[in-house]
Amino acid sequence: MQRGRLGIAGWVALAVAALIMVAPLAWTLLLSLKNNAELVGHSEAALHGPYTLQNYGAIFGNSLTLRWLLNSTIVALGQTAGVLILASLAGYGFSRLDFPLRKPLFIFVLVGLAIPSQAVILVQHQLFAWAHLHNSYPGLILPGLVAPFGVFFMTTYMRGIPRELDEAAMLDGASRWTVFWKVILPLTKPAQSTLAVFTFLGAWNDYWWPLISATHSNMYTLTVGLAAAQMNYAQTSGLGYLMAQAVFASIPIFIVYIVFQKQIVRAMAGTAVR
Amino acid sequence: MTSARDWRGLLFVAPFLILYAIILIFPLLRGVWLSLNQVDLFGAGHFIGIANYVRLARDPVFATSLMNTFEVTLMIVPPLTIIALLLAIALNRAGKGAALIRGVFFSSAVLSVTIVTLIWRFMLAPDAGLLGYLAKAVGTAPPPFLSDAQLVLPALAITTIWWSVGFPMLLFLAGLQQIPEDMYEAAALDNASRWTTFRRITVPSLRRTLVLVVMLQTAAQLQLFGQSQLLTAGGPSGASRTAVLFLFETAFGQWQLGYTSAAAEVLFLIILAVTITQYWATGRATAQEAR
Numbered sequence: 001m002q003r004g005r006l007g008i009a010g011w012v013a014l015a016v017a018a019l020i021m022v023a024p025l026a027w028t029l030l031l032s033l034k035n036n037a038e039l040v041g042h043s044e045a046a047l048h049g050p051y052t053l054q055n056y057g058a059i060f061g062n063s064l065t066l067r068w069l070l071n072s073t074i075v076a077l078g079q080t081a082g083v084l085i086l087a088s089l090a091g092y093g094f095s096r097l098d099f100p101l102r103k104p105l106f107i108f109v110l111v112g113l114a115i116p117s118q119a120v121i122l123v124q125h126q127l128f129a130w131a132h133l134h135n136s137y138p139g140l141i142l143p144g145l146v147a148p149f150g151v152f153f154m155t156t157y158m159r160g161i162p163r164e165l166d167e168a169a170m171l172d173g174a175s176r177w178t179v180f181w182k183v184i185l186p187l188t189k190p191a192q193s194t195l196a197v198f199t200f201l202g203a204w205n206d207y208w209w210p211l212i213s214a215t216h217s218n219m220y221t222l223t224v225g226l227a228a229a230q231m232n233y234a235q236t237s238g239l240g241y242l243m244a245q246a247v248f249a250s251i252p253i254f255i256v257y258i259v260f261q262k263q264i265v266r267a268m269a270g271t272a273v274r
Numbered sequence: 275m276t277s278a279r280d281w282r283g284l285l286f287v288a289p290f291l292i293l294y295a296i297i298l299i300f301p302l303l304r305g306v307w308l309s310l311n312q313v314d315l316f317g318a319g320h321f322i323g324i325a326n327y328v329r330l331a332r333d334p335v336f337a338t339s340l341m342n343t344f345e346v347t348l349m350i351v352p353p354l355t356i357i358a359l360l361l362a363i364a365l366n367r368a369g370k371g372a373a374l375i376r377g378v379f380f381s382s383a384v385l386s387v388t389i390v391t392l393i394w395r396f397m398l399a400p401d402a403g404l405l406g407y408l409a410k411a412v413g414t415a416p417p418p419f420l421s422d423a424q425l426v427l428p429a430l431a432i433t434t435i436w437w438s439v440g441f442p443m444l445l446f447l448a449g450l451q452q453i454p455e456d457m458y459e460a461a462a463l464d465n466a467s468r469w470t471t472f473r474r475i476t477v478p479s480l481r482r483t484l485v486l487v488v489m490l491q492t493a494a495q496l497q498l499f500g501q502s503q504l505l506t507a508g509g510p511s512g513a514s515r516t517a518v519l520f521l522f523e524t525a526f527g528q529w530q531l532g533y534t535s536a537a538a539e540v541l542f543l544i545i546l547a548v549t550i551t552q553y554w555a556t557g558r559a560t561a562q563e564a565r
Binding site: 131 | 280282283285296297298301361364377396518551
């Protein structure tokens with residue numbers, strides 16, 4: 001794996017780059033630990049003490065931020081579960097079963113990979129308004145379930161599973177559903193976890209759809225709530241409080257990242273090789 | 275052994291396909307239809323042919339937003355690709371230290387755009403930002419990154435590069451892992467310089483990854499939205515308004531639905547054309563090399 005020495009110049013460049021990478025994060029953390037009044041007009045006060053946790057205390061006193069955390073969690077878990085179910089079912093159908101129009105329908109799904117969300121968002125907004133789904137959990141979750149990539153990913157993965165396995169089960173009289181549930185699904189665990197992590201990250205960080213669908217502040221997700229907070233921070237909360245919100249909102253996703261690092265790296269490797 | 279064609283297979287794909295048709299395909303097609311109509315918030319609208327497209331072609335605000343989009347994409351994609359590639363090469367080694375630094379460079383990629391802009395607002399703001407403070411510390415005036423028409427796109431580009439460097443770096447690392455060790459050993463036996471090795475072995479082996487990174491990043495940056503909406507609201511006076519921000523404003527600010535749809539179709543076609551051109555161009559380059 002190791003390819004030659006990096007050399008002193010190389011290490012210095014790397015250290016500088018890492019510093020540039022970390023400095024904004026450290027600055028945010030320091031600001032979040034300062035008294036708001038002390039920061040007015042003197043944000044450089046963040047570079048020295050005294051530090052305090054009062055801004056984090058204020059977050060727990062503010063039911064709205066906790067509500068946004070709950071909303072983000074519901075939406076991200078809902079989308080993840082939905083995508084796994086829909087993509088696994090469709091992946092099994094496309095990879096294993098023979099039904100009329102199978103090939104054209106699969107190509108029809110692949111077309112979706114090229115559709116950017118900005119090309120459909122306006123009509124999606126109309127559609128959900130017509131169905132009275134804005135400012136609701138189903139309204140926030142549903143558009144994320146339509147993930148052609150998930151279907152493509154699961155189909156490809158299931159095609160790689162030897163057919164002998166399900167054929168043997170079929171000979172034993174198992175139904176298609178039993179084969180799917182008992183034979184195929186347990187074999188796709190690695191693919192499921194990869195897809196789950198990516199869907200969760202995407203859903204948690206999505207800004208575009210909740211921005212237009214959730215217009216009541218109690219239905220905001222954390223991304224939209226933080227956007228609203230930073231746009232009118234001057235009038236309301238202080239800089240320290242705002243940055244504490246940013247840190248608070250990043251903690252869950254950093255935990256997910258640290259726990260599932262392996263899946264993320266493996267998925268990237270898969271993308272690069274394909 | 276698969277049995278004869280059986281409609282029951284459809285039951286497995288139907289749940290996805292139904293949602294897909296309603297939530298993605300129908301909006302796509304209806305968007306095309308809306309783009310040929312005059313529609314606002316009230317009233318059903320009426321067919322006006324290509325009038326929306328003609329209006330777009332003459333709309334200086336749309337033209338500026340497209341130019342801004344191209345400019346910021348060009349400011350982001352080449353540096354981002356090169357930085358990610360260099361980082362991947364430097365960090366393609368075993369050991370805890372390298373793993374930790376890889377984690378540092380990927381960490382920003384898991385943040386949402388609203389957190390990223392929050393962080394960078396208070397890096398870039400002349401009065402409250404860290405960069406402003408550092409500028410004052412060395413005795414210069416803090417550059418007004420977010421309020422100067424010349425500086426605002428570079429500021430968005432820096433923010434975006436900081437945010438997005440992790441994914442391409444991981445893609446390149448995965449690509450580097452695929453290069454067989456003996457190719458480098460052979461080069462070492464030939465006393466090839468490090469530069470020659472890089473140019474003759476590393477870059478050609480990473481060609482597919484390079485294409486992938488450039489294509490994905492270009493398509494993503496042509497749709498840059500949150501950074502410009504949140505950091506500058508497209509300002510000062512439209513200098514950082516991107517195409518998607520234009521769409522957002524005409525749709526959800528002014529409710530010009532037909533006009534927005536036309537702009538969305540134009541942007542969709544541009545993204546498609548750029549992606550296909552990049553794919554085709556690299557395909558040709560590879561074919562010529564093989565000859």
